[in-house]
Amino acid sequence: MENIQIFNRTITLEQIRMGIMGTCGALCLWMLYSQTFPKVQDYLGKRAENELKRKEIEEMKRGTRNMAQLQFDLTRVRHNLAKVRDRFPPKAQILSTLLVDLADIFRQCDCELSNFGPGEPQPLNTGAAGEITRDLSLLPVQITARGSYSALITLFVRLSKYERVLDMQELTLTPEGGDGFSNKLGIQFTLTTYVLNR
Numbered sequence: 001m002e003n004i005q006i007f008n009r010t011i012t013l014e015q016i017r018m019g020i021m022g023t024c025g026a027l028c029l030w031m032l033y034s035q036t037f038p039k040v041q042d043y044l045g046k047r048a049e050n051e052l053k054r055k056e057i058e059e060m061k062r063g064t065r066n067m068a069q070l071q072f073d074l075t076r077v078r079h080n081l082a083k084v085r086d087r088f089p090p091k092a093q094i095l096s097t098l099l100v101d102l103a104d105i106f107r108q109c110d111c112e113l114s115n116f117g118p119g120e121p122q123p124l125n126t127g128a129a130g131e132i133t134r135d136l137s138l139l140p141v142q143i144t145a146r147g148s149y150s151a152l153i154t155l156f157v158r159l160s161k162y163e164r165v166l167d168m169q170e171l172t173l174t175p176e177g178g179d180g181f182s183n184k185l186g187i188q189f190t191l192t193t194y195v196l197n198r
Helices: 013-062 067-087 091-108 149-161
Strands: 004-006 009-011 112-118 122-125 132-148 165-175 184-196
Touching: 091 112, 091 132, 091 149, 091 184, 132 149, 149 165, 149 184
Parallel strands: none
Antiparallel strands: 004 009, 112 132, 122 132, 132 184, 165 184
């Protein structure tokens, strides 16, 4: 077989052979990397976690955790618990907090909030063998509003970033007059949030 000519350029058999070998080598390296690297990362992560647990067990066996360390750990746990409680207000407080926050979001998006109807809290299934948590519940809230097409898009972007909103379901849009993008739309949906059972 003779040399190949492509676009006024002569390619020799040796160049073709080297190109094929280089491509095969790169594919082999890529396959090896894509299969091996995640396993290596997983192994190193588990190894570091096991080492940390082993050190904690050794410290407990030796009794090296002094009162200052225990006090620091207790303070850290209390701080984390306070952060969790701030993120999930109690039942008595969630409705007022949610209403104020949603009214502000709707006002910023130039949408009119016309109905805010909270439902009954529902138990939260953790998914671990059907286990239900006693600390948190799901609270559905029926929302009815109206606004222009572009205002409703902005509204959904803001609601998706609002930390208290878990999800939105049963969305219904109803045209209410106007033309083009100035068309007013009525919207109704169910918003779900978490609430502390206390």
